[in-house]
Amino acid sequence: MDTRELDKKYVANTYARQDVVFVRGQGAEVFDEDDKRYIDLGAGIAVNEFGLSDPVWAAAVTEQVSKLQHMSNLYYTEPCVSLAKMLCERTGMRKVFFGNSGAEANECAIKTARKWAFDKYGDESRATIVTLKNSFHGRTITTLSATGQDAFHTKFGPFTPGFVHASAQDAGEFRSLAEKGNCCAVMMELIQGEGGVVPLTQSYVDEVVKIAREYDLLLIVDEVQTGNGRTGTLYAYEQFGFMPDIVTTAKGLGGGLPLGACLLGERVEHTLSYGDHGSTFGGNPVACAGAVSILERIDDTLLEGVRRKGEYIKSALTGAKGVRSVTGMGLMVGILTEKPAGEVVRAALKRGVVPLTAHEKVRLLPPLNITDEQLKEAVEILKEVIGE
Numbered sequence: 001m002d003t004r005e006l007d008k009k010y011v012a013n014t015y016a017r018q019d020v021v022f023v024r025g026q027g028a029e030v031f032d033e034d035d036k037r038y039i040d041l042g043a044g045i046a047v048n049e050f051g052l053s054d055p056v057w058a059a060a061v062t063e064q065v066s067k068l069q070h071m072s073n074l075y076y077t078e079p080c081v082s083l084a085k086m087l088c089e090r091t092g093m094r095k096v097f098f099g100n101s102g103a104e105a106n107e108c109a110i111k112t113a114r115k116w117a118f119d120k121y122g123d124e125s126r127a128t129i130v131t132l133k134n135s136f137h138g139r140t141i142t143t144l145s146a147t148g149q150d151a152f153h154t155k156f157g158p159f160t161p162g163f164v165h166a167s168a169q170d171a172g173e174f175r176s177l178a179e180k181g182n183c184c185a186v187m188m189e190l191i192q193g194e195g196g197v198v199p200l201t202q203s204y205v206d207e208v209v210k211i212a213r214e215y216d217l218l219l220i221v222d223e224v225q226t227g228n229g230r231t232g233t234l235y236a237y238e239q240f241g242f243m244p245d246i247v248t249t250a251k252g253l254g255g256g257l258p259l260g261a262c263l264l265g266e267r268v269e270h271t272l273s274y275g276d277h278g279s280t281f282g283g284n285p286v287a288c289a290g291a292v293s294i295l296e297r298i299d300d301t302l303l304e305g306v307r308r309k310g311e312y313i314k315s316a317l318t319g320a321k322g323v324r325s326v327t328g329m330g331l332m333v334g335i336l337t338e339k340p341a342g343e344v345v346r347a348a349l350k351r352g353v354v355p356l357t358a359h360e361k362v363r364l365l366p367p368l369n370i371t372d373e374q375l376k377e378a379v380e381i382l383k384e385v386i387g388e
C-alpha cells in the first residue's frame with residue numbers, strides 16, 4: 001500500500017489532505033516522493049521559520065538531543081531557562097510558562113486570568129473571558145469555547161462555560177460586556193488567522209485597551225500565528241502600540257518541534273504558584289534549544305526583510321486579475337479570490353507552489369527566509385493560477 005492508502009486506513013480522518021506526499025526540503029523548497037520541486041508558501045502553517053532542514057536549528061537540536069533529550073520539570077535545565085530569559089528580555093514580559101502547543105499556551109492564559117481575578121476579588125464572580133467573533137484559539141474543549149465561531153460549537157458539548165464573544169467591529173459591544181463586572185480578561189488575535197487573515201483596526205484595539213483598563217480586565221494577546229517575526233515585528237502587538245498582560249505563542253517559536261509559551265506580564269507574574277499548572281513535556285530541552293536558535297536570528301535585518309517581502313506580495317497581487325482583496329501584515333497574507341480558495345490551492349500545487357487556505361481566502365505564510373527569487377517565482381505562478 002502506498003502512503004496515501006495507509007494514511008486513509010490507519011490515521012484518524014480529521015484532515016482533508018492535499019494529494020501530495022512530501023519527503024524532504026531545503027529552505028523554502030520542498031520535494032515530493034517523485035522528486036518534484038515546490039515552493040513552500042505555508043511553512044507547515046507558520047512553523048518552519050527558517051524553512052526546511054534549517055542547518056542552524058538542526059545543529060542546535062541535535063547537539064541537545066545527544067546531551068539530554070528530556071528531564072522532568074522537577075529539575076532545572078539550561079535551554080528552558082535561556083529561552084525564557086530571551087523571551088522576557090525581548091518583550092518586557094516577566095515570566096514564561098512552557099507547554100507544547102498553541103492551545104496549551106491559551107489554556108495557561110485562561111487559567112492565569114481566572115486565578116488572577118480570584119485572588120484579587122476573592123471568588124469566581126469574574127471568571128468570564130471576552131473573546132472576539134471570528135477568532136480561533138485552539139481545539140481543546142476550553143479553547144474551542146474561547147473560539148468565536150459557531151461552527152466550532154456543535155457536536156462536542158458540553159463546552160467549558162465562561163466565554164462571551166464580541167464583534168471585532170464594535171467596541172461598544174465590548175464595553176457593554178465589560179460593564180457587567182463578571183469578566184477578568186479579553187483575549188484576541190490582532191490578525192485573525194484561521195478566520196481569514198483579518199487584521200483588527202488600530203482604533204478598535206485602542207478602544208479595547210482603554211475599556212479593559214477602565215474595567216480592570218487583563219489583556220491577553222494570542223500570538224500563536226502572528227508571533228515570532230511573522231508580521232514584521234517579533235510580536236504583532238508591538239505594531240499596535242500597547243503592552244499586553246499575557247501573550248501566548250507557539251508554532252514558529254519551536255521551528256518544527258512542539259513548543260508553546262504563555263508569557264506573563266507584570267500584573268500576573270506571581271499569579272501561578274506551585275501546583276497551579278504543569279506539563280510533562282513543556283519546556284523540553286530539545287524544543288527549547290531549537291527555539292533559542294530561532295529567536296537569536298529574528299533580528300532587525302530579518303524583520304525588515306519580512307516587511308519588505310510582505311509589501312512585495314501585496315503590491316504584486318493587489319488589483320491582479322481574479323484578486324478581490326489582499327490583507328495581512330508582513331509574511332501573513334490573505335487573498336480573497338474570485339475562484340474558490342481550495343481550487344486555487346489545488347491548481348497551485350500542480351504548478352509547484354504550496355499555499356494554504358483560511359476560510360474563504362488563500363493564505364500565505366512562507367518561511368521568513370524565503371529568497372526574493374523564490375518569492376517572485378511563486379507569486380507569478382499564483383497570479384496566473386488565480387487569473388486563469
Ligand SMILES: Cc1ncc(COP(=O)(O)O)c(C=O)c1O
Nearest residue numbers: 101102103136137138193224225
Ligand atoms: C491564533 C491561534 N491560536 C491557537 C491556535 C492553536 O494552536 P495549536 O494547533 O498549536 O494548538 C492556532 C492554530 O492555528 C492559532 O492560529
